[in-house]
Amino acid sequence: MSTRPSAPTPPSQVRAALLVAEREITSQVRTKSFLISTAILLVGILAAIVVSSVLSGREGDDVPVAVVSSVAAGLDAADGLAVSDVADRDAAEQAVRDGDVDAAVVPGDGPLGVEVIAMDAAPQEVLDALTEAPEVVLLEPAAAEGGIRYLVTFGFGLVFMMSAIGFGSTIAQNTVTEKQTRIVEILLSAVPARALLAGKILGNSALALGQTAAIAAVSVLALVVTGQDDVLTMIGTPIVWFVVFFAIGFVLLAAIFAASASLVSRIEDTGVVLQPAIWLTMLPYFLVVFFNDNATVLTVMSYVPFSAPVGMPVRLFLGEAAWWEPLLSLALLAAACLGVIAIAARIYERSVLRMGGRVRVREVLSGASAD
Template sequence: MSTPRSHPAPQSPSLGRATLLVAEREITSQVRSKSFLISTAVLLVAILAGIVISGLMSDREPGATPVAVVASVADVVAGAERLEVTEVTDRAAAEEAVRAGDVDAAVVPGAEPLGVQVLALDSAPDAVVQALTVTPEVELLDPAPADEGLRYIITFAFGLVFMTSVIGSGSMIAQNTVTEKQSRIVEILLSAVPARALLAGKILGNSAVALGQTAAIAAVAVLGLVVTGQDDVLTLIGMPLAWFVVFFAIGFVLLAGIFAASASLVSRVEDTGSVLQPAIWLTMVPYFLVVFFNDNELVLRIMSYVPFTAPVGMPVRLFLNEASWWEPLVALVVLVAATAAITALAARVYERSVLRMGGRVAVREALARSVDA
């Protein structure tokens, strides 16, 4: 008589395997979402269009440039088609016209061997210099900071990309967390995988999606700059852009843990607004700081070492050549250490509140008590 063969009970997946399964689920649900695909496509097209338009604008044929010319050197601008010439008596009159804004530049007698000099207010007048038969010295009466417009655009872009990507993906993590809790699906999920694996999978999956989106933005920006011939800008932002991707990857993990832990404190989607406010403000602060203080070296230096602002502050400082070679390495170590500590704290809050239904759970209470059976 044969005895029935016993079948071993199925074993739960290891922590690492469970994390990867949850991450795969998060990635799949994100990339299949029409809203995510459409918003990403619109963002990429907008970035490419902006780069192409700026390139076309820079290549556009300029109109006539108003220029004052001292009568004694008027022959050097004879026949210049792109200059609207106004003759003045001497250098003082020419300088007065430039300062008053009546003309963009002035051509005045200068030192030998050329014998002419160009006066301008705050930047070199390329149209005037190129129209002359000689290449004279340019004297700026009120020099402006170098590349001020490009400085603002690049710092603005770093802050905006970080803020929009983190808030978008972080809000998705929060919404999924609360939805699973409200529908009780989380109880089924936790019967198969540990809470830490569920949280780690959410962070890992959404981090991969956000990093992929950021890498796509960087690739489109590089492609647009190459196609439009703006290689000089590409040279300036190449290394800062690479560091931005590295800092973004780690900084997103830090903030994603805060978004997930914050969402686990409530049981209804309607209540997420209040608990997510601190995380949203932490994400928005770097953007506002670089927009309003992009010319303040002290603020940028502090930003580059504060974990929540380092993903924007350090790449901006690298772009502005205000950071030594070792500073991004030190800032990265600080960011990694802070991310490890804050993520561990977020995991503790998540574990102790994700199964608690009803009213909002206080952070102090979640840290002080274990999950009810």
């Protein structure tokens, strides 16, 4: 008597989620549009930093430097420096504060007997003109004002918004397409709905985090190559925190995008259901652009889960956050992320197979049965 082959054992929830995540990642990285857009983005960032460095190096023929006579030997003949004599250290420091010179070379108490005084960063031309590396005294070492303040805060907000909307829209489009073509019914016959949702979130989160980490790495490399060590010193730690916050913050938004898209069955209907998610993604960008000099707004942003991935790194860059604040903000973000995922999973599980018109969130959450 022949025996029937036993049915294959269905994969566990974790295994199923990983399989879906792998499918999401491979389908994306194989598309030319994804590869080309990522390459253009990275090259654009690299070019922008290099061009800004070149342009900043052309602001004037020589760097104005005040020098006390007793340590002026060799500096008068140095290329790229416009040297002016001052009587003593106090006069040199005052010239730096008044903006008459970019730096001052004065007698020092260290082993070299020379110090360089500057406001927020010592000009590299001055350091290169000295035979040995001197002590550097910065009058305002934490200053991040004017253009650099705006550009860095603008950059954090823009990268978060572009990545979150780009990959979030991909999740939404794939979700609706699977419903519209009935492919979701085949997928759900092999994996549970929650595993399908988890795989979509994990796969696209990995892609978004990888792209963000690549942006951070290219930015750091470009700053090192162009010799902008002062800027790198200011943004190094905030960039690391930004990547960490982005990793959790995007998962939160990805869950919202997926759950929202599961409420409709046609691509044409996604605009209305995705609008709240898009506004939550765009809001941090507009806040840091218009309120980057408002400490109160930035503080509130750094503790609101949807804006913390932008608000807290910006405050760290500006030196306005205590050491424990990013840890507390990250804990709040993680807790909010778990709560949002739980609600999103409930919505997705109960609406992903419902075809026809738009499904109401209240109806889904109340536990009403499908038609």
